[in-house]
Amino acid sequence: MYKISEFVDITGLSKETLRYYAEVKLLEPAYIDPLNNYRYYDDGSYFLAILLVKLRSFGFTIQEMISVMDDKSFANLEKILQQKRNTILLQIDNLTVKLGELDEFLESGKEND
Known part of the structure; x- marks a missing residue:
């Protein structure tokens, strides 16, 4: 499992982007610690994050990316x-x-x- 700061480093996505992607159900954390609300991501999350980075670089809108992820x-x-x-x-x-x-x-x- 990756803490959000580690996940930011390996994916290039910002914390704000990750929070927004979770809000719109595009990329949700694999686990949220109920005690401190820390977000954790796993290897599956990494694969999806890299796909989203690529789709964004191809000019996909958020709605188009949601369609792909659905x-x-x-x-x-x-x-x-x-x-x-x-x-x-x-x-x-x-x-x-x-x-x-x-x-x-x-x-x-x-x-x-």
Whole structure:
């Protein structure tokens, strides 16, 4: 079992994030000591925390992460990751178009100088 301070060190998540994740039922401590309310995490918690860190880095919202975590078997994880990948590709396409339009606009302003 890991104390919250140890868990913060090995996962990179802040204490505040861990408390919030517990509040929204995203990642709950494996054990809470009833005497002092200290939170403890186990190796299973570590696996889930690392998954959440990765999902967050991929731009998943809290609600999307809850959806992933609700599927305890992770049977749909690949499908969800593919959907996120497609969303990112679409965003890249949209930003590329906007960048082209911005470049054209800048160039048109130079012609008037």
